[in-house]
Amino acid sequence: MSKKPRVLIVDDDTQISLTLNDILSLLGYEVSTASTGGGAIENMEKNQFDCILSDIKMSGMNGVDLCKAIKQGHPDLPVILMTAYTHDDLCERGLQEGAANILQKPLNMDELLKLISTLTKRSEERRVGKEC
Numbered sequence: 723m724s725k726k727p728r729v730l731i732v733d734d735d736t737q738i739s740l741t742l743n744d745i746l747s748l749l750g751y752e753v754s755t756a757s758t759g760g761g762a763i764e765n766m767e768k769n770q771f772d773c774i775l776s777d778i779k780m781s782g783m784n785g786v787d788l789c790k791a792i793k794q795g796h797p798d799l800p801v802i803l804m805t806a807y808t809h810d811d812l813c814e815r816g817l818q819e820g821a822a823n824i825l826q827k828p829l830n831m832d833e834l835l836k837l838i839s840t841l842t843k844r845s846e847e848r849r850v851g852k853e854c
Contacts, residue, residue, distance in 0.1 A: 727842035732776035759783025772845035
């Protein structure tokens with residue numbers, strides 16, 4: 723039996739984190755949340771994830787720096803960045819650092835759910851392939 727895909731949501735807006743957590747949990751994902759980049763890294767030291775969904779603009783470590791840190795230790799782990807800012811240098815940097823996609827807030831939930839589904843399936847396939 724396959725494990726539930728694991729998603730880590732990183733956003734300093736607790737309402738967004740709670741809403742995404744509720745939606746993804748109802749759809750069968752195992753979800754963890756963090757409100758800072760540092761909290762996300764700590765969570766990743768304890769848990770394995772199939773996808774990371776992070777806000778770009780956060781105090782302390784922003785989402786782009788978090789993406790860079792994740793990619794150093796987990797180059798195949800997909801990171802989706804979210805932003806309310808359409809024209810921002812951080813968006814370009816995020817793609818350069820290996821983000822799978824950058825989604826605009828307010829989020830198009832259909833687009834987000836399709837993307838997470840695709841990325842978590844790929845991540846799970848890579849993980850299973852490494853275990854064989």
